[in-house]
Amino acid sequence: MSHHSTNPISEEHPAHPLSALGWNTRVETAFDAVAHNAPHVLLPARVSEARRGAVGVRLPGHETAALSPEVRRAAEADPFTAPTSGDWVAVRRSGDTWLVEAVLERSGTLVRQGVAKDSHDQVLAANVDAVLICEAADQGPNVGRLERFLSLAWTSGAAPVVAVTKAELAGDRLPEVVELVESVTTGVEVHTVSAHRGLGLDELSARLRPGATWVLLGTSGAGKSSLLNALAGRPVMETGAIRDDRRGRHTTTHRQLIAMPGGALFLDIPGVRRIDVPGDGSGLERAFADVNELAERCRFRDCSHGAEPGCAVRAAVDEGELDSGRLERWFRLRREAGWNRSRGDARLRAERRREWKRNTREGREAGRLKRGL
Template identity: 55%
Template sequence: MGAVRATYGGDVLRAVAADRMALPAVGDWTAVRDWPDDRVTLEAVLPRRTAIVRDSADRTSQGQVVAANVDVVAIVEHLDPDPDLGRIERLLVLAWGSGAQPVVVLTKPDLVPDPEGMGDEVAAVAPGVEILLVSAVSGTGLDELVALVRNGRTLALVGPSGAGKSTLTNALAGVDLMPTGSVRARDGRGRHTTTHRELVVLPGRGVIVDTPGLRAVGLVADDAAVAGAFADVETLAARCRFRDCAHVAEPGCAVLLAVADGELDEDRLTRWRKLRREAERNAARRTPGPRRGVVADLEAKRHRR
């Protein structure tokens, strides 16, 4: 069928007026209608199995759907320069909150002397999550990545610019579909080569969703998503003497004891506290309601030929 240009139908406009997350996103299944005058309208967005949701640009309670109906969310992080553990944790919260299976893909292992050791450091902040070392240059780990998209599954790649998401997409597709770029030598930061979300159907396999690099990860997180990304801390917290323990100075705090014994890194505890506070703020500002600017914009698109 190929690409189709469509305008929004009335039901979609009304749904978006109540909740901007009803806007169609990459990965959505939709129902469209062909009209006798060759117009096409998008009449419905079908229910989503999963959804990767980040904070909206205006920091309202309503988030932005990055991708829908994905089976696996791969957090792609480079080993050269060193991986950002805090960013991996935030992206894991994003992944756990989506309802999809999270994995961590560490790229450029051929550029560092001890990729396995660095992988162990990442594994320490990703309990229960599979860690893959993957090089699109040497082919290391590509088979494991291919296994994630077998049987028609959908894999979403998220991570910073320069981590190699588009390079991985091209390697899996067997052809250069996505533009790739170099990183700046002075700081190792990547350039934005993917400027939009792209859904790539792999021959005889599954589907990949390549996303633009995330400079900052705004979360629409809840307690369950944070708990998934910090399962080790949550397990310790369940052992505290008091159920309402704040893990600051309370007697019998299993979390503080683990820090004192070297079982839990203090920086990880700090990041957990920060993300818990974010989740609490998100819960407090969830006030659903129509957005006039969005509705007006969609009405304009609806009547645009």
């Protein structure tokens, strides 16, 4: 006598082989759009780590995939399009090699602003649901840096969460450190943790729902690798020694996708030393929601928050409700965002001019060849 499953739903709708890697209906729709008219049989895969000229992918098994000529040319023209950790891609088999034929539409993309005149923005991680920002309790905290990280996270569309790491090293200063962090993290969860003593790990682990993709963000020495190892319950990342200047050495030199015991996924990226505020001001508005809320109460819509009468922002500073340092950083980051936005527009215009000139030259050359010249 044969035995059948007592769960007909699981029989009719078996789990997708890539469900453990975050596969969902949005990704499925994006893949179907690419695969529908493709001349080759394509399979979906998720990028686990980016390498020079190739990527590590999960199918769900681990494989190395080279970039197809089309994907490689696109990445050379604009590094923003190059596949990176967290990306979903369409791959095919070519002899003994896997080839990435397309990078699927992204969601929740963590992007670092290009820092040179002709530089492109850099995708740090793709398809991210949440960003875990690590700030070491024994090194500050650096609230200006934290505000930049929050702005970057909010701009991505992912939800930021802050972990005050190395709590055991802060001593009597810990309450002061946590209070300072909370003062600049409006609407953001703050967890005080110690990877070595287990403090706060259960509460943070409860936030890691199955299938969700997180990215670790913080400077070198912020305790990212130690925290990830503690959350995983086993060594999944190499940890590095702290230098005499209390800064950590880079222990992560490439991006990789790490599966956690509860089903969540972590993208670990190298420690980020410089973060320019994105030209898209939406993340900055979320990071400074308290200041923006005050600005809405000003008497004049175009209030510059200087000497105008009826300025709710200046009144809050005078009454001790808003820290003057936070206000000054808001001014500075707004100017920086505006500059980056204008620079990005100028770069786009320059790229369009170069493309127009290239097409014009190619058109002239084609005309000469047609005339036999």
